[in-house]
Amino acid sequence: MIDSIMQRLGVAESLYRGGDYAVMSPTDGREIGRVQLENGEQVAARIARAQSAFEAWRQVPAPRRGELVRLFGEQLRRHKEDLGALVTLECGKILQEGLGEVQEMIDICDLAVGQSRQLYGLTIASERPGHHMRESWHPLGPIGLITAFNFPVAPWAWNAALALVCGNSLVWKPSEKTPLCALACQSLLERAMAEFGDEAPADLSQVVIGDREAGERLVDDPRIPLISATGSTRMGREVAPRVAARFGRSILELGGNNAMILAPSADLDMAVRAILFSAVGTAGQRCTTLRRLIVHESVRDEVVERLKKAYAGVSIGNPMDGHLIGPLIDAQAYDQMLSVLDSARQQGAKVFGGERQLADRYPDGFYVSPAIVEVESQNALVKNETFAPILYVLSYRDFAEAVALNNDVPQGLSSCVFSTDVREAEAFISDLGSDCGIANVNIGPSGAEIGGAFGGEKETGGGRESGSDVWKSYMRRQTNTVNYSRELPLAQGIKFD
Ligand code: UN1
Numbered sequence: 001m002i003d004s005i006m007q008r009l010g011v012a013e014s015l016y017r018g019g020d021y022a023v024m025s026p027t028d029g030r031e032i033g034r035v036q037l038e039n040g041e042q043v044a045a046r047i048a049r050a051q052s053a054f055e056a057w058r059q060v061p062a063p064r065r066g067e068l069v070r071l072f073g074e075q076l077r078r079h080k081e082d083l084g085a086l087v088t089l090e091c092g093k094i095l096q097e098g099l100g101e102v103q104e105m106i107d108i109c110d111l112a113v114g115q116s117r118q119l120y121g122l123t124i125a126s127e128r129p130g131h132h133m134r135e136s137w138h139p140l141g142p143i144g145l146i147t148a149f150n151f152p153v154a155p156w157a158w159n160a161a162l163a164l165v166c167g168n169s170l171v172w173k174p175s176e177k178t179p180l181c182a183l184a185c186q187s188l189l190e191r192a193m194a195e196f197g198d199e200a201p202a203d204l205s206q207v208v209i210g211d212r213e214a215g216e217r218l219v220d221d222p223r224i225p226l227i228s229a230t231g232s233t234r235m236g237r238e239v240a241p242r243v244a245a246r247f248g249r250s251i252l253e254l255g256g257n258n259a260m261i262l263a264p265s266a267d268l269d270m271a272v273r274a275i276l277f278s279a280v281g282t283a284g285q286r287c288t289t290l291r292r293l294i295v296h297e298s299v300r301d302e303v304v305e306r307l308k309k310a311y312a313g314v315s316i317g318n319p320m321d322g323h324l325i326g327p328l329i330d331a332q333a334y335d336q337m338l339s340v341l342d343s344a345r346q347q348g349a350k351v352f353g354g355e356r357q358l359a360d361r362y363p364d365g366f367y368v369s370p371a372i373v374e375v376e377s378q379n380a381l382v383k384n385e386t387f388a389p390i391l392y393v394l395s396y397r398d399f400a401e402a403v404a405l406n407n408d409v410p411q412g413l414s415s416c417v418f419s420t421d422v423r424e425a426e427a428f429i430s431d432l433g434s435d436c437g438i439a440n441v442n443i444g445p446s447g448a449e450i451g452g453a454f455g456g457e458k459e460t461g462g463g464r465e466s467g468s469d470v471w472k473s474y475m476r477r478q479t480n481t482v483n484y485s486r487e488l489p490l491a492q493g494i495k496f497d
Pocket of ligand 1: 104150151155230285286289445448449
């Protein structure tokens with residue numbers, strides 16, 4: 001199956017069979033490819049080529065650059081099924097979600113095409129007669145992209161589509177767990193480039209398959225003015241100071257510990273459906289996964305009962321076969337989940353679910369039933385992000401206490417409230433409400449649309465990707481003052497003669 005998919009996506013066999021680094025499918029633990037890891041020298045050579053590509057690409061008018069992204073979007077539409085299936089095979093999310101991820105890529109391409117005609121600045125009133133002042137935006141340089149296994153294609157596309165229309169070249173280091181998806185995206189982009197013609201330089205976009213050494217080389221290179229990295233807070237803690245040390249910029253999209261406040265006035269049917277999708281979808285491996293349910297004490301028992309029923313009915317199995325929950329990425333993720341659940345039990349929490357599934361059928365695939373963990377307080381375990389389907393349940397009495405619990409974690413990505421009380425809903429998204437980058441009302445915390453800015457505060461890293469005015473992050477801002485008079489008045493009223 002992998003060969004026919006890769007063939008249709010245009011990836012040469014030598015790229016995914018030739019190397020000595022094995023790529024496993026989490027669906028059954030079997031090898032689906034072998035790639036070659038690149039060393040630091042090879043990465044440095046790529047960066048040099050990216051620099052030349054940037055110098056050519058920035059000369060192409062922005063709306064023309066948009067045309068390349070439009071063609072790329074067409075390729076994605078044409079190959080949505082194959083790329084979605086590859087995402088499923090390589091990272092284990094269910095096919096519906098694999099396709100959804102490709103849809104996010106298509107959507108961001110559409111947004112970027114429109115944006116390519118709107119890279120506009122400002123005109124600003126000058127204090128001096130006969131002067132114009134304005135602000136303009138210029139291409140930035142080769143952009144370094146680092147992405148995680150759980151969303152192997154969409155976050156790259158959020159960055160790439162915008163960075164390309166903004167006139168930049170790309171060097172992408174995907175997770176070592178999902179290199180085949182990256183090779184496939186690169187191949188589709190190259191097809192779009194071939195259709196587009198000579199204006200697109202050959203090394204406009206490159207993929208670095210590598211490990212830590214390759215990543216460090218990219219992060220430390222002063223020719224890369226911006227690093228956009230998606231991954232764990234631990235990764236961000238290493239990347240951010242290294243980039244800052246050379247005065248580079250970074251966009252960081254790191255860990256989340258996303259909560260839902262469930263108020264007594266809420267539509268409970270809707271809330272239970274939202275919890276199910278956001279807590280167990282993607283087997284709990286989204287950065288926006290619902291990890292904490294802060295439920296009013298008056299509805300707690302009813303909600304937990306309904307959730308247990310819903311959890312018991314959810315089908316777990318091979319993500320290609322129409323189930324709702326696929327496997328965890330690997331044995332390490334499974335061990336991590338187990339050890340967290342053990343600690344929770346030792347601390348007196350009530351644990352439901354969290355057992356290995358289908359071990360007979362898939363001895364090397366790590367399927368688990370999603371877990372509900374009822375805790376007394378928001379302790380250290382709850383404050384830590386475990387990348388697995390564990391939903392902690394906490395209860396509250398008054399709304400201010402619930403908001404305080406929502407905010408009392410180190411991460412600040414996504415959050416939501418389910419309430420039909422307009423005062424609570426508005427308070428939650430007010431200055432005094434949720435401290436997260438995303439705060440929703442009567443919608444779960446995951447599954448954001450690309451039109452909004454995506455990212456979060458505190459240990460989530462502060463970066464924003466996708467929609468809104470995020471394109472500005474991929475450009476450099478310039479303030480221009482033009483004197484069209486015959487005088488030379490100085491600012492601040494200074495006389496200098
Ligand atoms: C991630 O898990 O890294 O909001 C990104 C969502 C998706 C993106 C998740 N649009 O869940």
